[in-house]
Amino acid sequence: MIHRTVLEFSLLIGLVLATGCGASDADRSDATQTDDLDRTVRIERPVERVVSLAPNLTELAYAAGGGSKLVAVTTADDYPPAVDTLNRISALPVDFEAITAKNPDLVLATDQVNPPGDTKTFDSLDLPVYFFSFSSLSDVFEGIRTMGTLLGTEEVAADSARTLERQIASLRARTESIPPAERPRVLVLIGDETLYSFGQGSYIHTLVEVAGGRSITDSLDASAPTLSEEFVLTEKPDVIVGAWGADYDPKRLLELHPTWDVVPALQNDRVYSLPASLLLRPGPRLVEGARRLAKRLHPDRFRTLSADTSLASRSVPEAPSSIAERAPTP
Amino acid sequence: MKRPWTTGLGLIGVLACTVGVTVAFGSTAIEWGDVYRVLGHHLLGLGGSVNPVVDRIVWQLRLPRALLACLVGGGLSIIGVAMQTLVRNPLAEPYILGISSGASAGASFFYLGFLPPLISKTLSMPIAAFLGGLASIAIVYLVARDGPRVSVARLLLAGVAMSALMASLTSFVTFSSPEPDKLRAVLFWLLGSLSGTRWEQLPIPALATGLGLGTMVLLARPLDAMLMGEEPAQSLGMPVEALKRGLIVLAALVTGTLVAVSGAIGFVGLIVPHAVRLLVGVPHRRLVPLSFLAGAIFLCWADLAARTILPAQELPVGILTALCGVPFFLVLLRRRNYHFG
Structure with missing residues (x-):
């Protein structure tokens, strides 16, 4: 009996010395998770200090109710407003030194931003890093649940994910009845000068479909294609949606591509721009992106919901922004 | 004049101080005392416990990075010496002659999955880079060769052309x-960077650079003879052709290995040997080891600048060496009557 106590005590001391963090060692238990790169990640619980290496991961962590565990985010983070008080770390290239100095229990990364090769350096520093990979909308919702498991906020995360899924489902229910002939053919662009777009297997096509349109780039082989002007001329999109921010002047598109004066989207003034973070960031605010998209694609059907607030209060229990800033459950 | 021993000891002292200073700076502010407590703890077994966070930053991040900077800077400098002796012109340098971009091309072919991993992953990348560099320098040399002489104009032009070709590849x-996700990683690495260095990455470059340094020191006399011209060297009984081929392979080997780990860092091999020749003269038995030391010092400081010049942002160190190196190169190019010594 005494032996066991001594043994446990020395193990504990060893742990304290090895990790240099004496807090809450008593209820520490280790968990092994498999991340989206199929790596095995050993995480020491409880997870209290987390570094996020991509803005969408930060948003997912807040949505999962673990936002208060973040100790540092990237220099590109801008949402939710709570990140303004957090430390900033350069993510490209990763500032390993600043991350180590934060002594995190867990580092969140995504293969869309972080080179998977960085895992080796994290391993040699003995910092657990979990890689996310998002290709579909359901990956994003699943990502919230995973985030909840990692951060120990499973219930809040499950609630959040369910709410977002319900929001998408209710939007889909409203657009499902739209006959194919009335579904505009939509081109989603990332750049306005160089025509970066989304190809096969991207979540953006689901977003367009839920909003009541048809994405014309969903069968392109490359996952991040650069389109030609000719492609746009021959495909004749009814609507062009860009991730160029809310202040974008649609006339600029015709100045940059004068030959497009015959494209229906430009002829009928159906060029819209949304904030980039609502379209390009695989996170909880994609739902808001889908909603705004629906309003642009079908202004007549969504006229009753012209203001975002009325939409939020009517059809869904809460707006994503309030999810994002919700404090974790104790 | 030239006191090689004093200069050598001086440079060793400066190098030690340089490493000591560069590990004390970084994006995180750490007390000097804490930094040296960590070093003392690991190197001399002093002191009991050190702060584990400081330990990781200093021992796992900064020190391997500083040591890799020494290896890369020193290695590129001695290869600069080798190239300059090979073509008997101080303008030669692995980056300018296209070895670095050839090595980059080989390494990126492998990195992006266009070449199969031959042996193990850690060895395949340097081998791919070596073969790319070798192909590049062999073509440049064959084009520039004009009988027993090497035309400098042709050499530089062929180097520029091969660099462009390899960069396009x-x-x-x-x-x-x-895999579009790898693009950013490749870009950063093409510009040359020591970011994220780990201890495990050091042995192979150390081996290659050590081999290069050892060989060049042993060959100091034949190399001196080469500078006189190939015919006088031949008349002294030197196997000139074998020596030249050996130098080309050695340059590709060392440059390829270094590029595989740090990307193409240019102009180190141009600036450093030039400065060292001003200090100790032309003889290779001094020039080679001292160029190694001076190159190590130079790249350590360049890397420190790359890490700290912009707040919360790291630059690829290749940008800085090019910013220093290109004006230097142009000045050398302008000076018509440049010769060794």
């Missing part, structure tokens, strides 16, 4: 890669 594989 690299861009081609990068753009056609099925």
Whole structure:
């Protein structure tokens, strides 16, 4: 009996010395998770200090109710407003030194931003890093649940994910009845000068479909294609949606591509721009992106919901922004 | 004049101080005392416990990075010496002659999955880089050769052309890669960077650089003879052709290995040997080891600047060496009557 106590005590001391963090060692238990790169990640619980290496991961962590565990985010983070008080770390290239100095229990990364090769350096520093990979909308919702498991906020995360899924489902229910002939053919662009777009297997096509349109780039082989002007001329999109921010002047598109004066989207003034973070960031605010998209694609059907607030209060229990800033459950 | 021993000891002292200073700076502010407590703890077994966070930053991040900077800077400098002796012109340098971009092309072919991993992953990348560098320098040398002489104009032009060709090959594989996520990593690495260095990455470059340094020191006398011209060297009984081929392979080997780990860092091999010749003269038995030391010092400082010049942002160190190196190169190019010594 005494032996066991001594043994446990020395193990504990060893742990304290090895990790240099004496807090809450008593209820520490280790968990092994498999991340989206199929790596095995050993995480020491409880997870209290987390570094996020991509803005969408930060948003997912807040949505999962673990936002208060973040100790540092990237220099590109801008949402939710709570990140303004957090430390900033350069993510490209990763500032390993600043991350180590934060002594995190867990580092969140995504293969869309972080080179998977960085895992080796994290391993040699003995910092657990979990890689996310998002290709579909359901990956994003699943990502919230995973985030909840990692951060120990499973219930809040499950609630959040369910709410977002319900929001998408209710939007889909409203657009499902739209006959194919009335579904505009939509081109989603990332750049306005160089025509970066989304190809096969991207979540953006689901977003367009839920909003009541048809994405014309969903069968392109490359996952991040650069389109030609000719492609746009021959495909004749009814609507062009860009991730160029809310202040974008649609006339600029015709100045940059004068030959497009015959494209229906430009002829009928159906060029819209949304904030980039609502379209390009695989996170909880994609739902808001889908909603705004629906309003642009079908202004007549969504006229009753012209203001975002009325939409939020009517059809869904809460707006994503309030999810994002919700404090974790104790 | 030239006191090689004093200079050598001086440079060793400066190098030690340089490493000591560069590990004390970084994006995180750490007390000097804490930094040296960590070093003392690991190197001399002093003191009991050290702060584990400081330990990781200093011992796992900064020190391997500083040591890799020494290896890369020193290695590129001695290869600069080798190239300059090979073509008997102080303008030669692995980056300018296209070895670095050839090595980059080989390495990125492998990195992006266009070449199969031959042996193990850690060895395949340097081998691919070595073969790319070798192909590049062999073509440049064959084009520039004019009987027993090497035409300097042709050499530089061929180097520029091969660099452009190899860079296009690299861009081609990068753009056609099925994995767009790797693009950024490749870009950073093409510009040359020591970011994220780990201890495990050090042995292979150390081996290659050590081999290069050892060989060049042993060959000091034949190399001196080469500078006189090939015919006088031949008349002294030197196997000139074998020596030249050996130098080309050695240059590709060392440069390829270094590029595989740090990317193409240019102009170190141009600036450093030039400065060292001003200090100790032309003889290779002094020039080679001292160039190694001076190159190590130079790249350590360049890397420190790359890490700290912009707040919360790291620059590829290759940008800085090019910013220093290109004006230097142009000045050398302008000076017509440049010769060794």
